[in-house]
Amino acid sequence: MAAASAVIIDTDPATGYRFKDVDDGLAILFLLALQEEFDVLGLTVVHGNASQEKAFSKAEEIVDVCGRSDVPVLAGAVNRKDLGVETAASRFLAEAVVENPGEMTVLALGPLTNVATAGMLEGSFYEKLGRLVIMGGSFGSPFEFNFFKDTEAAGRVLAAPCEKVLISGDLCRQALFTRSDLDRLGGMDNEVARYLAGPIDSWLKFNRVVPISGKGGGFFPWDVVAAVYLRRPEIFGEFEEGALRLRRGRLKLGVLEPDPEGGVSPVKAPRRLLEPRVVVEEFLERMGSDHFRYVSNISNKSNKGQDYSDPAKGGCNEC
Numbered sequence: 001m002a003a004a005s006a007v008i009i010d011t012d013p014a015t016g017y018r019f020k021d022v023d024d025g026l027a028i029l030f031l032l033a034l035q036e037e038f039d040v041l042g043l044t045v046v047h048g049n050a051s052q053e054k055a056f057s058k059a060e061e062i063v064d065v066c067g068r069s070d071v072p073v074l075a076g077a078v079n080r081k082d083l084g085v086e087t088a089a090s091r092f093l094a095e096a097v098v099e100n101p102g103e104m105t106v107l108a109l110g111p112l113t114n115v116a117t118a119g120m121l122e123g124s125f126y127e128k129l130g131r132l133v134i135m136g137g138s139f140g141s142p143f144e145f146n147f148f149k150d151t152e153a154a155g156r157v158l159a160a161p162c163e164k165v166l167i168s169g170d171l172c173r174q175a176l177f178t179r180s181d182l183d184r185l186g187g188m189d190n191e192v193a194r195y196l197a198g199p200i201d202s203w204l205k206f207n208r209v210v211p212i213s214g215k216g217g218g219f220f221p222w223d224v225v226a227a228v229y230l231r232r233p234e235i236f237g238e239f240e241e242g243a244l245r246l247r248r249g250r251l252k253l254g255v256l257e258p259d260p261e262g263g264v265s266p267v268k269a270p271r272r273l274l275e276p277r278v279v280v281e282e283f284l285e286r287m288g289s290d291h292f293r294y295v296s297n298i299s300n301k302s303n304k305g306q307d308y309s310d311p312a313k314g315g316c317n318e319c
């Protein structure tokens with residue numbers, strides 16, 4: 001069997017916080033359930049769906065819940081003003097990439113402040129990065145949360161000299177997590193699936209009332225789409241390749257446009273999911289596998305996992 005590929009997940013998890021998107025937690029647990037294929041070296045936490053403090057706490061909870069407290073969780077940027085400020089997360093990213101040239105995949109699931117800062121800390125970061133897969137940016141809709149939250153970092157990373165795959169908001173809207181998917185998850189015989197079921201139920205209910213994601217029929221599983229790309233790139237079709245930049249001026253809300261001056265650093269951007277259902281099916285298949293069946297760390301974490309007390313607004317890719 002081929003060696004598992006090394007991955008660092010840069011993430012802003014808020015799974016289970018009130019009115020917050022659940023997608024980071026699903027993506028993290030999906031990859032942790034694929035331990036034979038992906039060696040998750042760490043979670044670097046960035047501001048975004050929740051405050052840095054709450055996202056960090058949630059990331060620790062997620063690795064604990066699935067029995068993977070061995071995966072380090074590193075605190076990163078508190079907001080976009082931390083671009084260029086060294087944190088445990090940006091230092092971890094920089095060192096891991098430089099010490100393993102060409103080997104490391106970084107899966108960026110939040111605003112790009114940590115990743116861009118790693119590139120500022122270490123001049124050879126992009127050159128030595130094996131692969132960068134980013135959930136962010138929009139081609140069609142007028143807003144995308146991750147790039148909007150730190151446009152300067154996004155611009156720096158888009159122009160960086162490394163292989164980049166961009167999983168845009170438009171692409172992620174082609175996948176849908178529905179209530180029948182939740183029913184399947186809730187019926188699984190493992191506590192990690194049950195840990196996710198409560199937050200997903202709340203997020204589905206919220207999106208029925210305020211259809212900001214999925215138009216009431218479910219929700220768009222943004223970060224899960226990006227995580228599934230690592231395993232099933234063949235279901236992503238119609239790639240466009242070219243230099244991109246964020247649109248300037250009043251409409252710079254995470255919207256992309258071609259960069260006529262940026263030819264040295266093309267971005268690979270799949271524009272269509274050839275098999276949209278495969279995204280959620282892949283996730284459900286892994287959650288239902290034996291991988292988490294015997295994990296039973298949930299009991300002392302369940303209250304924290306169902307913490308809906310965060311009153312802060314916002315925190316999904318369309319709100």
Ligand SMILES: [Ca+2]
Pocket residue numbers: 011012013023024048049109110223
């Ligand atoms: Ca995210």
